[in-house]
Amino acid sequence: MAKNSLPMLPKTGxxxxxxxxxxxxxxxxxxxxxxxxxxxxxxxxGAFGLLGGVVEGLVAFFRQIGR
Incomplete structure (x- = not known):
């Protein structure tokens, strides 16, 4: 199998x-x-607000799994 199996991702280097x-x-x-x-x-x-919302959502998700 090729090192870069996903063709949409750029090659390293x-x-x-x-x-x-x-x-x-x-x-x-x-x-x-x-x-x-x-x-x-x-x-x-706006970008940092979106990123903060994603992190808060992930934290809430993992906290619910832990219960």
Whole structure:
């Protein structure tokens, strides 16, 4: 069986194209934060709120299993 059995996942390692794409993503995020700090803050607050809700849901699920 192949080392990477799921074709949708990228291969490990980094080629030149991968580095260029991640660099562009980093530059885009930097520009977003510098030019539109309020929008970036709202986005970050929403993302962390969503992440917190997921963690709380998992904790509640595992607590119910433990009973």
């Amino acid at each position: 980094g080629g030149a194209l991968s580095k260029v794409v991640w660099s562009l993503v980093g530059v885009a995020l930097f520009v977003l934060v510098v030019k539109y700090p309020n929008d970036a803050a709202v986005f970050a607050k």
